[in-house]
Amino acid sequence: MTVVKTLLFFLFLTITTTTCSSLASHFEQLNVEEEMTATKLKNLPKETEDLEEEQGNWKVQILHRDKISTAPAKDHTTRFNQRMKRDVKRVSSIVNSNSHAYTEAAEEASFGSDVVSGTEEGSGEYFVRIGIGSPATYQYMVIDSGSDIVWVQCQPCDHCYNQSDPIFNPALSASFTGVSCSSSVCDQLDDAGCHQGRCRYEVAYGDGSYTRGTLALETITLGRTLIRNTAIGCGTWNQGMFVGAAGLLGLGAGPMSFVGQLGGQTGGAFAYCLLSRGSASSGSLQFGRQALPLGAAWVPLISNPFFPSFYYVGLSGLGVGGSRLNISEDVFRVTDLGDGGAVMDTGTAVTRLPTLAYHAFRDAFLAQTTNLPRAPGLSIFDTCYDLNGFVTVRVPTVSFYFSGGQILTLPARNFLIPADDAGTFCFAFAASPLGLSIIGNIQQEGIQISIDGDNGFVGFGPNVC
Structure with a gap:
């Protein structure tokens, strides 16, 4: 069975909890081979200016960092370990910035930054290529759903890190x-x-990297659409290594993010x-209500006034093998102080x-996988398994339960992932300090995700990528 067929079969969302009619429906096949x-790198053209012409209005391609990195590690083990190290930093930053106690302490020690983002130095995972200025100069930009600013490195640079394109000259x-x-x-x-007389901005990141410069209004080219008078940070003093990206496209829920500025x-x-x-293709990012699909399962976004930049969802429970776990x-x-919750x-x-x-x-997953070698x-x-030599294995289904009754059951490849080149697969979840849940991109891969900020919902499906 192909990956697409597997996704279509196992990605199901229901408005009420469903009862499966047979034990077999509580399990699915993971194609180990x-x-x-899929861990082998596949070629994708790095020069993508012409690809923007293939996109429609308000739409651009999304590329993973391995597609634009000038020298990605050849072996999966190294790339995997690097990714996990970046992930630990990312999560630490988000947890700290979303901790009420941490925020109060940070305010006392503030050096004047206006935004604290979850993005870590070098931790950008996904990128888009957009045009900046008139005439447009195309730049790779990190996309970050937890950040509320758009910024780009600018000449004349007092201090800039290396990027793959020429630094933007205003x-x-x-x-x-x-x-x-x-x-x-x-x-x-x-x-x-x-x-x-000019407005200055400064953005601090979780690891101490930052961008500083002048706030400006500029034209952004997105696919075949021009967005004029977009407020961007023109950074002349920047510390960080964003895999050659020129800057960051903030997609957070606040007014200064790219989404917030597009507004009406x-x-x-x-x-x-x-x-x-493992795909040689690219993903997509599209703006506007025309991007919202018919038939999606809609989950309410939860307002958190303490941390308005993040997209909180109404996660209410977890399931393994078709059964909801006894978790409150x-x-x-x-909480009333803004702690906890679940962030996309x-x-x-x-x-x-x-x-x-x-x-x-x-523990529930382990109890239903005792037949697999640890x-x-x-x-x-x-929680890892030695699947070397297996072609396929049967694993229990894994589900997220959301407030309102919706259920998202993940494809097997979204929760049991290869961790090295020797056939070790691991259960792709981890414990979070301080009670914050974060739904990460491994679990989102291959699933159409829609954000309806005006009405307060996030949609899953109905299509796969």
Whole structure:
């Protein structure tokens, strides 16, 4: 059975909890041989300016970092370990920035940054190529659903990291306009600075990397669409290594993100597909209500006024083998202080769950996989299997339960993943400190994800990528 057929068969979402009629429906097949083949890098053209012409209005391609890296590691083991190290940093940053106690301490020690993002130095996983300025110069940009600013490295650079494209020169753009300190746009920043009448921005990241510079209005080219007067940070002092990317396209829920600035033009709506691992194709990112598919299963977004940049979803429970686990919904709720809850994040790879929930989830999965040979834990994973020599294996289904009754049952390849080149597969979940749940991109791969910010919903499916 092909991956696409597997996804179509096992990606089901229902409005009410369903009862399966047979034991077989609680299990699915993981194609071990196919998953190991998918760990091999496949070529994709790096020069993609012409590919923008193939996209429709408000739509661009999404590329994984391995597709644009100048020298990705050849072996899967090295790439996997690097990815997990980035992931640990990413999660640490998100957990810290979403901790009420941490935030109060950070405010006392603040050096004037207006935004704290979850993105770590070098941790960008997915990229788009967009045009900046007039005429447009195309740049790779990290996409981050947990960040509320758009910024790009700018000449003249006081300090810039290496990027794959020439650094943007605002002097060559007819549409570049600096933002004055008295502008209402400058007022959108929590703690804006002012230098020689120009609005200054500064964004600090979880590992101490940052970008500093001048806020400006500029034209962004997205597919065949021009978005004029977009507020962007023109960074002349930047510390970080974003795999050669020129900057970051913030897709968070706040007013200064790219989504927030589009506002009425797109109705606060966008959709994305993170293509499954091992594909030589690309994913997609599309803005506007036309991107919202008919037939999606809609899950409510949860408001968290303490951390408005993140997309919180109403996760209420977990299931293994067709049975919902006995875990209190309170484990996944946002507290009165804004702690906890469940965040959808494109930058985190592995889904994190509160320790109590993770242990129950893991133990239920272990209880139904006693027929599979175990392997020692690897990296952040404590539940691994030695599947060397297997062609396929049968594994129990894994499901997310959401408030309102919707259920998302994941394809097997989205929760049992190859961790090395020797046939070790690991259960792709981990415990989260401080009770915050994060639904990561491994679990999102191959599934159409839609955000309807205006109406407060996130949609899953109905199509696969």
